[in-house]
Amino acid sequence: MNRTFSGGIRQLGASFASGAASPTQITEHALQAAKVASHLNAFIRLTPEVALSSSNESSFRYQRRGQRSPLEGVPIAVKDNYCTKDIPTTCASKMLEKFVPTYNATVVDRLIHAGAVLLGKTNMDEFSMGSGSVESFFGPVKNVWSKDFENDNWRITGGSSGGSAVAVASGICFAAIGSDTGGSVRIPASYCGVVGLKPTYGLISRHGLIPLANSMDCPGVLANNVDDCVSVLNAISGPDDCDSTTIKEPYPKVELPFLDQINVEGIRVGIPEQCSCEGLMPEVRDTWVKIADILEDNGAQVRRVSMPNILNSIYVYSVLNQCEVASNMARYDGVEYGHRASTAASTEELYAKSRSEGFNIVVKTRILAGNYFLLKRNYDNYYIRAMKVRRMIFNDFKQVFEKDGIDVLLTPTTLTDAPLYREFVTKSNRDQCALNDLFTTPANLAGIPAVSIPIRLSSNCLPISLQLMGNTLQENLLLRVAKWIESRVDFQGVAPPEDLRRMMEIMISAAEKKTS
Amino acid sequence: MLRWCYPCVRPFREIFVTHKQFTGKAAKRLFCSKDQQRSDTALAQELERRRTKIDFTEIKYPTKVPETPISCINLDKSPDYTPSQIVDSQTLQLLERLSLVDLDSKEALRALEDSIEFAEKVVKIHTGCVRPMYTVLENHPLKTRPDKVTDGNIKEDILKNASVTEEDYFVAPPGNIPLETKEKKFD
Structure with missing residues (x-):
């Protein structure tokens, strides 16, 4: 039996410090909760030994009042594409099924240094290539908000960091690390009703993050609330000698004022008109309209802005992603590491066989398509042109932030609430991504920070979230507005998944009674 | 650490037990032990009240979100x-x-x-004369580091993940043989 908390990381730390709870207790409990929730398939691997030994150390440090940071003793899950020393890191692929890194990713190192407890490695789409967390070698992740977990009637989590989102949404851990290349943190955060932050490109080191598309890959944070997000962000951000693409200028830690000191008066909020598109679920649109209205009612200047190229992002992203994938995946040949085919007569045959056996069909198709775009005869027409349109999208953002003086942009995160698995898998991976990534890829192409915050429940009793985007390195402002909205909508107090199922049962049985 | 107790619509604050201890059935969920279980109707009412706390159909100002969809992504x-x-x-x-x-x-x-x-x-x-954008950090100079060895003696680490090694070498079958590809027919 354990004591536990409804509050966030800060309250948890206070309880540790006062002795009301210990990191060991909480970690044991988190491991137990993960086992209880194993039907969700959120974890590829739990790391009980590592977790318990580091939580013991944390408990000891609290006793001696030597805690290292606000994250000391807090259980955190990490997506399985971050290298963890002596702990298998698979990218949810057969290719890396037996891969055991010999070093820690910088993000993991910094978490450990901050005293956080690594609970396990979370499930994802194979090599992050997907937007539903349904393409894992270890089976799909199920959304904790589903009413039914059987017969493909469950809801998808969104992806590719679906396991991390579910680990937080189901209450197993306080925060989780994901990675966001085209929306892979924000989409699952949106579908699972948690906060998902993709910071500025280069703010967090990618060292040890197994790459998908280097020019857009960005580590991200999933947590129950904005404050928790900030605690984790502050622990892992900042320049890193091992990653030359981290921003080298000193960056002050994000510090959010207390709620009563935050107001949105005078904040200029942009509504990109192009984001009002066909296929947007009416309830999502209503949510978007209402939150803009609440902001305006509290003194924010809400303005409609035009970003003509913003929805071309999915096409540009598709080309750039596949080109970078074709290059990145070339490292997997089965010789130095990764899956190796058992027999082959030549080196090239060994490469080809190992790769054919090790990759799923999505990965293979992206490699082939990428190499098609990179053929000499296609290079200018596809790859170079995609990068030109990328600049046009970047310029759209520059225009609104610098010339129009917009502070934050408000858009939906996804077109709908979480789709049913059986409906989702009728579409091709290509179309799944295009639909899910529509509003999220622009931030990756422009390298700007964006956060998804849960707002309300749809009539299906599933989370609906909105996205805020800010200018480069404006995390402070962005998260301040996010925190304000969060306090207004009080999503965490709306309806927790555990109760939801109960409520649905009651409603269904009531309806049955009526008809009979 | 499931944040919410299933029967009582309240965040966990008190000691709680597993499903098995609570109901005697196989462990599936976690429950508070102290809080009293509410009646079904009270629970449904409470949740409905929370769900409709904000009226999402009522707005005060003319909305800036376009009334009709502006763009169309047809998939x-x-x-x-x-x-x-x-x-x-x-x-x-x-x-x-x-x-x-x-x-x-x-x-x-x-x-x-x-x-x-x-x-x-x-x-x-139509892109006109726009320059391609290779990276969003194009205005940040890449930092170089002194050309000094910073690690070493990690031979074991490097060879550790290879399936086949021999005397500290990676092993591959004979090289310089081009891959044979056959014409495909999928009908």
Whole structure:
């Protein structure tokens, strides 16, 4: 039996410090909760030994009042594409099924240094290539908000960091690390009703993050609330000698004022008109309209802005992603590491066989398509042109932030609430991504920070979230507005998944009674 | 640490027990032990009240979100849709040789052709004299570090993940033999 908390990381730390709870207790409990929730398939691997030994150390440090940071003793899950020393890191692929890194990713190192407890490695789409967390070698992740977990009637989590989102949404851990290349943190955060932050490109080191598309890959944070997000962000951000693409200028830690000191008066909020598109679920649109209205009612200047190229992002992203994938995946040949085919007569045959056996069909198709775009005869027409349109999208953002003086942009995160698995898998991976990534890829192409915050429940009793985007390195402002909205909508107090199922049962049985 | 107790619509604050201890059945969920279980109707009412706390249909100001959809991303395909981009068998063999992965089914070929067709949208965008953007950090100079060895003696680490090694070498079958690719027929 354990004591536990409804509050966030800060309250948890206070309880540790006062002795009301210990990191060991909480970690044991988190491991137990993960086992209880194993039907969700959120974890590829739990790391009980590592977790318990580091939580013991944390408990000891609290006793001696030597805690290292606000994250000391807090259980955190990490997506399985971050290298963890002596702990298998698979990218949810057969290719890396037996891969055991010999070093820690910088993000993991910094978490450990901050005293956080690594609970396990979370499930994802194979090599992050997907937007539903349904393409894992270890089976799909199920959304904790589903009413039914059987017969493909469950809801998808969104992806590719679906396991991390579910680990937080189901209450197993306080925060989780994901990675966001085209929306892979924000989409699952949106579908699972948690906060998902993709910071500025280069703010967090990618060292040890197994790459998908280097020019857009960005580590991200999933947590129950904005404050928790900030605690984790502050622990892992900042320049890193091992990653030359981290921003080298000193960056002050994000510090959010207390709620009563935050107001949105005078904040200029942009509504990109192009984001009002066909296929947007009416309830999502209503949510978007209402939150803009609440902001305006509290003194924010809400303005409609035009970003003509913003929805071309999915096409540009598709080309750039596949080109970078074709290059990145070339490292997997089965010789130095990764899956190796058992027999082959030549080196090239060994490469080809190992790769054919090790990759799923999505990965293979992206490699082939990428190499098609990179053929000499296609290079200018596809790859170079995609990068030109990328600049046009970047310029759209520059225009609104610098010339129009917009502070934050408000858009939906996804077109709908979480789709049913059986409906989702009728579409091709290509179309799944295009639909899910529509509003999220622009931030990756422009390298700007964006956060998804849960707002309300749809009539299906599933989370609906909105996205805020800010200018480069404006995390402070962005998260301040996010925190304000969060306090207004009080999503965490709306309806927790555990109760939801109960409520649905009651409603269904009531309806049955009526008809009979 | 499931945040919410199933029967009582309240965050856990007190000691709680597993499902098994609570109901005697197999462990599936976690429950508070102290809080009293509320009646079903009270629970439904409470949740409905929370769900409708904010009225999302009522707004005070004329909305800045366009009334009618501005853009249209049409991804619905008819069942008999076939991509207009055709990858001929010669190109396919070239791609397989470059990629060192095989394309093993008609569906995979369709997915490839579909990807190319999707990318055609980019080709149609008028870009004028815009410069390509390789990285968003183009205005940040890359930091170089002194050309000094910072690690070493990690031979074991480097060889550790290889399936086959011999006397501190990685092992591969004979090289310089081009991969044979066969013409594909998926009918």
